[in-house]
Amino acid sequence: MEKKRTIFFTAILILTAFILGCFSFAIWQNYYKKTSTKIATTSDIVALKALPINVQNIPFTKQFVGYVVPIHEAEIKPFISGYIEKIMVKGGDFVHKGDVLLVLKQEQYRAELDAASAEILKAEASLKNAKMYFERIKKAGVKAVSPTEFDNAQAQFLSAQADFEQAQANYALSKVNFDYTVIRAPIDGIVGEVSLTKGNYVSPASDVLFSIVQYNPIRVVFSITDKEFLHELKKPSPFAGDEILLQLADGQIFAKSGVFRYMDNTINKNANTIAVYIDFENIGQTLTPNAYVTVLVRQIFKYSVQIPKNLVSLEESGNYVYLIRNGRISKEKINVLASENTDFIIENIFQKGDFVLADKFNPAYLNKTITPVLEKTANSRPNTEGK
Numbered sequence: 001m002e003k004k005r006t007i008f009f010t011a012i013l014i015l016t017a018f019i020l021g022c023f024s025f026a027i028w029q030n031y032y033k034k035t036s037t038k039i040a041t042t043s044d045i046v047a048l049k050a051l052p053i054n055v056q057n058i059p060f061t062k063q064f065v066g067y068v069v070p071i072h073e074a075e076i077k078p079f080i081s082g083y084i085e086k087i088m089v090k091g092g093d094f095v096h097k098g099d100v101l102l103v104l105k106q107e108q109y110r111a112e113l114d115a116a117s118a119e120i121l122k123a124e125a126s127l128k129n130a131k132m133y134f135e136r137i138k139k140a141g142v143k144a145v146s147p148t149e150f151d152n153a154q155a156q157f158l159s160a161q162a163d164f165e166q167a168q169a170n171y172a173l174s175k176v177n178f179d180y181t182v183i184r185a186p187i188d189g190i191v192g193e194v195s196l197t198k199g200n201y202v203s204p205a206s207d208v209l210f211s212i213v214q215y216n217p218i219r220v221v222f223s224i225t226d227k228e229f230l231h232e233l234k235k236p237s238p239f240a241g242d243e244i245l246l247q248l249a250d251g252q253i254f255a256k257s258g259v260f261r262y263m264d265n266t267i268n269k270n271a272n273t274i275a276v277y278i279d280f281e282n283i284g285q286t287l288t289p290n291a292y293v294t295v296l297v298r299q300i301f302k303y304s305v306q307i308p309k310n311l312v313s314l315e316e317s318g319n320y321v322y323l324i325r326n327g328r329i330s331k332e333k334i335n336v337l338a339s340e341n342t343d344f345i346i347e348n349i350f351q352k353g354d355f356v357l358a359d360k361f362n363p364a365y366l367n368k369t370i371t372p373v374l375e376k377t378a379n380s381r382p383n384t385e386g387k
Helices: 002-043 107-140 147-179 226-233
Strands: 045-052 056-069 073-076 082-087 100-104 182-184 189-191 210-213 218-225 243-247 259-263 273-280 292-308 312-315 318-325 328-334 336-340 343-347 355-357 369-374
Touching (some): 056 336, 107 147, 218 292
Antiparallel strands (some): 056 292, 082 100, 100 182, 259 273, 292 343, 312 318, 318 355
């Protein structure tokens, strides 16, 4: 009996040890699986630096080199030949349209005008006589006068009528020449250098006597690229909503903003640019023709995003940024609107919850779950323009 009891307890101990071993193995296996899953899950999550997307209205100023040109400029030359009798202006004078500038000696042209007037009187008298004679011939009828006499009377009347009209034309021409002895300003403006002297002989073949330049309003010309030209065409009208200012040679900003007039009708094929013409109210005659100025085009890019240039990938197929979107890295094509210092201003193509990847891109991250670690965006501007 003692032997049987020993065998029974031994079997119980062995069975208990076996059960405990199996239970311990199961616990260890479950722990191992949990630990392995945790390790694997942790290794698939990567924390990368990122910038938040800040959509805002971004003010931006473009600078161009421009030059001043007059809207109207008149070169003064005589229509007739003659000696200068009077000089009514000097360099720097402001004149109105119609003001007298020069007077040529008028004696010859006045005599021609008087002679032409006398010819009108003579031709008018001849016409009256011829007309009266022709009227009498017509009243006499075919029984009283021959056909030849009738034809001669009619021819004399028609010839006298033609002589009268010719005399009137000669008078009109003489009057035009006489009026040309007085040279008047064709436009409002400022007179250039006048180096003439009374008694100088001038003619239509002479060089330009002097010029008159319109100062107010005045025009500024600058050029934009073909890409900028296409961008302006997308607006209701070119430069709509933009403010166009001038920076003068001394660094001062001109007091008045300009008004867009038109763009040239061809692109300069050598520079791929097109000329733009802007008119300004010329306060105090500050803007002088041929002066160079800096044109400032102030515009607002609405609902746009500003990001550092070093986060933009410039490729042949376009410009791209790497985003963290829905926990994954996504490469998205962007449209660059403007370049400013270290940043690009781009169109808003982003979705809610997107972040711009600020870490260096690694292809190994493509299959990873990305957690953004936000950096402070020093490039963000306060949205003072409103959405």
